[in-house]
Amino acid sequence: MTGTLDIPGFRPYHAKVVGKTVLSSSFVRIYFGSDEFYRLGTDGFDQRIKILLPLSGERWGDPHLFDPESIAKGLWYQQWKALDNANRNPVRTYTIRSANPRQRLLSVDFVLHEHPGPAGLFAQQCCIGDNVVIIGPDAFSRHSALGIDFLPGTAHHLLLMGDETAVPAIAASMECLKRTRWKGSGNVIIEVPRADDASLLCSMVTPRRFHVAALDREHHEERGSQLRIRLRALIEKGKLSETRDDLYVWLAGESSVVRSLRRLLVTDLGLSRERIVFTGYWRQGTEEM
Ligand SMILES: Cc1cc2nc3c(=O)[nH]c(=O)nc-3n(C[C@H](O)[C@H](O)[C@H](O)COP(=O)(O)OP(=O)(O)OC[C@H]3O[C@@H](n4cnc5c(N)ncnc54)[C@H](O)[C@@H]3O)c2cc1C
Missing domain, CATH: 2.40.30.10 (Translation factors)
Structure with missing residues (x-):
């Protein structure tokens, strides 16, 4: 249109x-x-x-x-x-x-x-x-894509991380990438409240060279801890360093968790801030408006 x-x-x-x-x-x-x-x-x-x-x-x-x-x-x-x-x-x-x-x-x-x-x-x-x-x-407007933050540009490696509120955005983005036959590789790391939420994510549609880790916090009290542990492990094993200059990272979820993940990427991985888009989808203890 x-x-x-x-x-x-x-x-x-x-x-x-x-x-x-x-x-x-x-x-x-x-x-x-x-x-x-x-x-x-x-x-x-x-x-x-x-x-x-x-x-x-x-x-x-x-x-x-x-x-x-x-x-x-x-x-x-x-x-x-x-x-x-x-x-x-x-x-x-x-x-x-x-x-x-x-x-x-x-x-x-x-x-x-x-x-x-x-x-x-x-x-x-x-x-x-x-x-x-x-x-x-509004599809009749040239600005209908307003409100899309996932903009990987020419990056060939993607990392998408978030909590349960980010699941719809990640799942929809994966489907779009697959539909447009996107050729790169990537990791998706999601933390959800329960094991059955995580099982649901095993059937997520992704392009071919993607790895999805769906972690639940049923036995982990602190929100976001699973995401941080998994990200630290990826960084320490050097899994992200080879692709660092061609990596695009999308983060969303509870505000303080998202900020802590971004900090890890910038300080421990040395990723340039421009390669990370991060959005606090909600804030613990605060209503949206
Ligand atoms: C760009 C964007 C996209 C989003 N997409 C989705 C989406 O597709 N699906 C979705 O479910 N959410 C999504 N969210 C998050 C959603 O907007 C918030 O969770 C929202 O605050 C929920 O509204 P509420 O009226 O239930 O709670 P509010 O009245 O806003 O908050 C009431 C209380 O609940 C807490 N709270 C709010 N959300 C959560 C939560 N998820 N878990 C635990 N405590 C919470 C608040 O801290 C507050 O103490 C998105 C947010 C943004 C910014």
Whole structure:
């Protein structure tokens, strides 16, 4: 689809829950349907979206969210910020796990976590027919790939690491690389809460020369420790040094864990900072907005 420069990269979509599948102890996949998804962007990889969740009574606080002028100028966030607290729908950031504009469908894999806020509760409790607003990419815009951080450029070796919240982005990125017959090699290291979450990842689709390590923390109290141990081992065995000048690293998950992994790569491996993209997907003890 040919995009147009003056259409904002993201737009709001009315969407309804049309399906829900429990994948494992910590993951539930929710399918959203919308007649407007015919124009949903499908650039893929770690494409982020925002989900606006209903206020009690299925209420939407912004009466102008779907005004043509608001959509044409991409004003949803400005308008949301200007609302008083009682009228602000909770908004959370998620990843498109799969998008199918022909079928007017989009899926998101939600982590069921211990202290759920509005999004975690919605994932647990939602039923077919429940409404959300998805602020997602617009295929009619030239900027539809806004919100993709996975940009390996010409690198031939990849390292992707993260916790359970990074799983949808990593899985979607792997599928995109395979689809585009990407020729390099890589490692994926993921830490998830339970053994059955890790088993789920054994069937992850990847390009041919990829190794996936799915680690669970069932017997390890400290979040992120498995990731650090595995990364240190790779560095100490020299597994990353040969490819260091052609390596691209993508890190996501709990903020302090991600920072600690980046530190290891910079100080112990001597990797240049430009070769690492890192994003705190959530912060222990802090709600997103
Ligand atoms: C670019 C991006 C992409 C993301 N993609 C996904 C995705 O595809 N799937 C997904 O599940 N998450 C994803 N996340 C993370 C998700 O946005 C957060 O986990 C979010 O805070 C959950 O919202 P909530 O309303 O349940 O909790 P909040 O109200 O934000 O927080 C409530 C409490 O729960 C804690 N908390 C939040 N998330 C977690 C967690 N995962 N585990 C343990 N404690 C937590 C907070 O520290 C806080 O104490 C993504 C984040 C970003 C920035």
